[in-house]
Amino acid sequence: MRRQWKSCFWLSIHFASYADSVAAANPWDAYIHSPVSRYINPISAHSTVGTVTTTGPSEGQETYTLSPNSRLTFDFGVEVGGWISFSASTTNATNTSTPHLSLAFTESPSFIGPLSDDTGATTTQNHDQALNVTLPQGTTVYELPREKFRGGFRFLTLNAAQNVTVFNVTCEIGFAPKTRYLRNYPGYFWTPGDELLVRTWYAGAYTVQTNIAPQNTGRFLPQVSAGWIYNSSLGIAAPILLDGAKRDRAVWPGDLGIQGTTAFLALGADGLEAFENALETVFYYQNSSTGRFPFAGPSTGSFRSGAQSDTYHAWSLISIFNFALFVGDEAWVGTHWANITRGVEFILNGIDESGLHEQIATNDWARQGGGGYNSALNALDYHALSSIADLGRTYTNDVTVHAQAAEWAAAAETLKAEYNKILWDPQQNMYRDNQSTSLHxxxxxxxxxxxxxxxxxxxxxxxxxxxxxxxxxxxxxxxxxxxxxxxxxxxxxxxxxxxxxxxxxxxxxxxxxxxxxxxxxxxxxxxxxxxxxxxxxxxxxxxxxxxxxxxxxxxxxxxxxxxxxxxxxxxxGLEIVGWRRWIFAPSGESLRDVKAGYQSPMGMFSVEWKSRDDVDGAFDFFAKFTTPEGTNGSIELPWKCKEVLLDGVILKSGIDIEGRRAMILQASSCT
Structure with a gap:
């Protein structure tokens, strides 16, 4: 069943979105950073050091001749990742003891130079260094070896050791390997009144797209010094969602709690597939006796050393809950319910007579402190317990699952009460890090x-x-x-x-x-x-x-x-909040015109709304939104309005609304 929804979902959004893009461009397309092709050239020669001669018939077709000890840096304009190739010619016999040139990769313009960004933190700060390239005499095409995959960079620097001429520098994009058209996002966000917000949305979308990786492009451990090899398996299936483009290039459950949602909202089926493969890897490596989920994916030192984390265990459950809501697939949840149950029981086994979970495995996102009845851990545990309980109550009619859900919900409520008794500091109006510290x-x-x-x-x-x-x-x-x-x-x-x-x-x-x-x-x-x-x-x-x-x-x-x-x-304001359940609750603040949409296996969610000033300081609000059939939801406006109509009928509070296409909401004289 999972394969069926995935393939049908892919076909429905990718061919439709491509056809739509051909028919008419959208105003937000200008903010999409994704390349138009999997084979792209630099946008410019960024800088040179030493003697570099440029010739060529036209811009973009230049030939560059580098003298020994010179340096040429290319700028791709945006973050890219994959494999570099270029044409090159040499006039001197190959000196086998001295490479013709070396390649260095960097994300930030601040680090352009003879060495690559470091992907393995060491005291030498140049673990990766640069990749030496020796060329045959004459003209040839150099291709970066597949195991030398470079996941994230904007700038490529060629460091010449001998006379060499290069042209047609190309990057074969390696991320999001199953995405046919990289720029055709199923999801979108637009508000003409605030360009920064639009830019932020699309930077988030592109960031996550660069974090979707082919299977065998994880960091090889132990790392090669000097140089790098990225050919280790990232998980049980790919494409797979990783924490970062350059590094660590691994599955991290804490990261999935944020980036999994971004992948779904922006990238649709491709994002969900990568998210699912990351979760399937987490399930695969779950401890069968304790129920603990792994701290990190298999291509990390943390995984190999057996490092454990209480907080990242909870993040795993939260990410699983998020994915379940996004796909609305009862079969998927049922297949993994035993794993989910063991994960919840791990949390319950950690809760003592206080009603809170004492943090033993303190590995986290790098924070200091921790331990004891840690506030971050127990907040994550509360959400994991309460959300998975809600999932159990709603995705199935199985009475055994409902009984489990009731038990978990009760534990969550006890945790919440004790959390406030033990950790709330009324003098600071904040929660303490744990019961024995003044850190907030x-x-x-x-x-x-x-x-x-x-x-x-x-x-x-x-x-x-x-x-x-x-x-x-x-x-x-x-x-x-x-x-x-x-x-x-x-x-x-x-x-x-x-x-x-x-x-x-x-x-x-x-x-x-x-x-x-x-x-x-x-x-x-x-x-x-x-x-x-x-x-x-x-x-x-x-x-x-x-x-x-x-x-x-x-x-x-x-x-x-x-x-x-x-x-x-x-x-x-259009959010999936429960099993096949949504809420429309816009928070426009100072914005006047907003459009957004995202595609799920359940169907399309889309909304566009406008607000316009009325008399006496009030305003009118108009929204058109779409939710899939087979879902239901509610509407919560944050204002007091004289009248609210849904499809021309007065909207009563508390009404349960069945999903359907093109609902029209009109609210007048709102304050």
């Missing part, structure tokens, strides 16, 4: 706000305000990892402010941090970085595992794409 973390508080651990709207509002204490002109500096701005945790915070009914605050944070991730001259301009320091440098985690190696920081990392989900689900 960004992650635990953002997760608690997002996942409804608060007990009242007043408490939610206070917590939302308190999170802004961490804000700086570049973004929140997280207390649990000093000198660090984490787009992963800040993605969670953006979503959390929407949950607290603070859309203006959520968008302020988006505009602050994501504008820097897009526009800083350190970045790729097309994808979103893993993290930065408080002053905006790329020395992310410099003293916390990355050995002050800025080249190691990934500049295309899917866990930084939370605003893509926030803009679709919260601003446009």
């Amino acid at each position: 973390p960004q992650d635990g508080n953002a997760l608690a706000l997002l996942y409804n651990l608060t007990l009242s709207p007043v408490q939610s509002s206070l917590l939302s305000v308190s999170l802004t204490r961490f804000w700086t002109p570049l973004g929140p500096v997280t207390p649990e990892l000093p000198d660090t701005i984490s787009p992963f945790i800040s993605s969670i915070e953006v979503l959390a402010h929407f949950t607290a009914l603070q859309p203006k605050r959520a968008l302020n944070l988006t505009r602050t941090l994501w504008s820097y991730l897009l526009d800083s001259p350190l970045m790729t301009g097309s994808t979103l970085a893993e993290g930065i320091t408080a002053n905006g440098s790329l020395y992310y985690r410099g003293d916390a595992g990355y050995k002050k190696d800025a080249r190691y920081t990934s500049l295309s990392h899917g866990w930084s794409t939370g605003p893509t989900a926030a803009l679709t689900f919260k601003i446009a």
Whole structure:
């Protein structure tokens, strides 16, 4: 059954979207960074060092002659990844002891030079170095060996050691290997009133697209020094969703909690397939006796060393829940229900008489602190328990599953009550990191706000305000990892402010941090970085595992794409919230015109709405939205309106609405 929905879904969206793109371009197409072809040339010769002579009949067809000790850097304009090829000619007999040239790859323009970005953090900071190339005499075509796959770069530098002429430099795109037309996204977001938000949505989409990998392109361990080999298996099937384009190039459950949603919203069937293959890998490596899910995928040192994580176990369950809602496939859930049950039981076995889970395996996203009744862990556990319980109640009529769900829901409610008794600090209006510390973390508080651990709207509002204490002109500096701005945790915070009914605050944070991730001259301009320091440098985690190696920081990392989900689900407002269940709850803030849509195996979800000023400071709101047949949902407007009509009939609160095409909502005199 799963194969059937996948193939039919693929056909329905890919041929339809391609035909639509041919018929008429959309205004948001200009913001799509994906290449038009799998074989692309650089947009320019970025810079030279030494003697480089350029000849050629026209722009884009130049020939470059490099003298010994010279350097030529090409710019592809956006983050790319795959295999490089070029034509070359040599006039001297090959000196077998000295390569003709070497290749260096980098994401940031700041690191252009003779060495590649580092994909294995070491004290030498140049583990990858550059790839030596020796050419035969005469004219030849060089192709990067398949095992030398390079997952993420914008700039390619040729370092000449002998006289060499090169032309027709090409990158064969390796990411999203099953996507026929890279630019034809099934999902979209558009608001003509705020270009930055549109750019942010599409940067998130492209970031995740570059994170979808062919099977045998994982980091070889132990790593080759100097140089690199990317030919290890990433999971049990591919294409597969990884944490980053350059590195780690591995399945990480915490990342999936954000990037899996982005993959679905932007990339449709291809995104879901990659998301599913990552989850199937997590299921495959689940501990059969304890029920614990792995901390990371098999192509990581963390996996090989047996490292474990309590928080990433919970993230696995949350990602599984998200995927289940996106596909609405009862057979898929039923196939994995035993795995899901063992995963939930692992959490329940960790909850002691206090009602909370004591954190034993503290491996996480790099944060410090932790342990004890950690607030981030228990917030994740609460959401895992409550959401999987909701799934069990709704996806099937099996009374045994319903009994399980009732037990899990009760444990979640006990956890929530004790969470507030033990961890809430009324003096700070925040949750502590655990019961024995004065640290008030960004992650635990953002997760608690997002996942409804608060007990009242007043408490939610206070917590939302308190999170802004961490804000700086570049973004929140997280207390649990000093000198660090984490787009992963800040993605969670953006979503959390929407949950607290603070859309203006959520968008302020988006505009602050994501504008820097897009526009800083350190970045790729097309994808979103893993993290930065408080002053905006790329020395992310410099003293916390990355050995002050800025080249190691990934500049295309899917866990930084939370605003893509926030803009679709919260601003446009059409969100899948339960088993074949949706809600339309737009949070327009200052926006006046929004369009968004995404394709699921259940059918198309789309919405377009406008607001226009009325008399006496009020406004009118008009929306047209589509939801699939076989689903149901509700409408929640955040305003008080004189009259609300759905398809011309007065809308009564609490009504359950069956999914159907082209519903028309009109609200008048709203304040």
